[in-house]
Amino acid sequence: MELMIAIGLGIITACGLYLVLRGRTFPVVLGLSLVSYAVNLFILAMGRLAAGAPPILSPEATGYADPIPQALVLTAIVISFGMTGFLMALAVRTWHQTGSDHVDGAEPATVSRPAGKS
């Protein structure tokens, strides 16, 4: 299970990083959400993976799952959700106001023009 989670995390993070480095705001927002999903899974994995183990005391339990990463991940999900929502709203507003969805807030200069003409 550890290997599967680790490979999965790697793939999600790689996709997220690729999207974050794009030039348009929408892929950047998507990429940041993908990275935050990977981070949430990573937090859970850092409490050691256990299947079917309860996180709270119970008389018939033979082993327990660590409850702290579950609490941490809950907070992290809420925060990253809020931040992604804010960033999305900000990106849309910037697009409306500048007319460009480029992360620099302006369309990049495309081709270099011949000398002498502007």
Place this chain on the structure above:
Amino acid sequence: MNHLLALPIVLPAFMAALLLVMHRAPMAMARGLSTLATLGLFAAAIAVLAQAESGTPLVYQVGNWPAPFGIVLVADRLSAFMLLLTALLALAVLLYTVQGWDARGQYFHPLFLFQLMGLNGAFLSGDLFNLFVFFEILLIASYCLALQGLIVERLRATLQYAAINIAASSVFLIAVSLLYGVMGTLNMAHLAERIAHVRTEDVALARTAGLLLLGVFSIKAALFPLYFWLPAVYSNAPAPVAALFSIMTKVGVYAIIRITTLIYGVEAGVVMELTSPWLLPCALITLALGALGAFGAGRLAMLTAYLTIASVGTILTAVAIGGAAAFSASLYYLAHSTIAIALLFLVGDLIGRSRGDMTDQIHQGPQIRRAAALGLAFLFAGATVAGVPPLSGFLAKFMVLQSAKDAIATVPVWTVMVTTSLLMLVGCARAGSIVLWNVTEPLPVEPAHAPRAGEWMALGALAACSLLLVLFAAPIKRYTDETAAQLLSPASYVDAVLGPQRDGLVRPHTAGAFR
């Protein structure tokens, strides 16, 4: 149980929520409540400082859950110092904004108080995950504050600022959970105790987590090579907000000081002094690039933004030198630079507003009214930041230079610091003489937004703080000296949080203990 420690977080949170609920109330009421809350924070900060001065860190166990199982708020000398500095700065900024600026943007006062809540929480948190949460609170408030007015430059700068900080938060979480996976705790005192006993196969992970934390805090502090977001955000933010932000980079500096002294400090065994090979070169480059940027700035706000970067470089140079004298100097410099840079942002705003369409561009422009008073204010602020004797900048830089005397890196530190001081001085002189003396027309009409009496008072308050730093240099130096001594003996912090009898907790964490 000391409930006082909850006040710097609960008071602004409650007041901000109240102001949001009654956002239709008249502006005078919002101003009154906001001022009341900030005055309350100032009083609370003084009370915390008076108690923390005894030398034992104050501890508040939230919900009365004993550490390390519950959340703790801890105020040692360093936290109390930062709380007081934040409250002082907040009072001056609030005095400046209530003259009419706060009516231009929506929800200024609630956002301002949320920002203060995040700052205070970050300084008081005794828990790495809580530090993350308070960072997010102060960041989301800072995005909204930086956006006030919603002009295109602000949107553009804030979009990049938000994106880089959300990415940084992900890295922060990775570092925090990595530390949890290795150590089984997130309480900073508990981490400090356990990290000395880290198992050999986990050392690499503990080091990775430490360096990731350093990277994240470097983004917040704007340390080279992670400072590129700062000039655009600070120079485009409204001036009072930029002045408040002069403490924001210091939160990153505070966090770096905290982890390098407490967790990866002198008692950390194999992972001890993890950051020192990286910190000094990065800090010196930051300082040099900040001074160069200030020299070439095209606007007064941009000049101040680059001076902020240079100040972070200086503080972290002192932190990287290490030792009691250098830590003490870095804290004195931190207080000085926060106040002086806030002052420079506000003076730049007043000058910019008097110049009509030219705003604060460092270029030939119309002659301004009250040129003598504004010029003197700019001269004072610029000379303080650059470090002209006998102002606070000179004392602060002198302390840093002196603390580097016996260090290994004396020559590079002295060379860079002295050269950059000259560059900053010339940069400020260049900006001031172009803006104030290279003028075209005779006296213009009264500007639309003439400086008001309250705004002058805010400037005067900041200048007075800077002068008090000089006049009371001896007691303040004594306080920072003792703070440095406390930072260098993390055992007192650990004892205060975990209690002296804790044999059951000392055992090294074994991975998978739950199964």
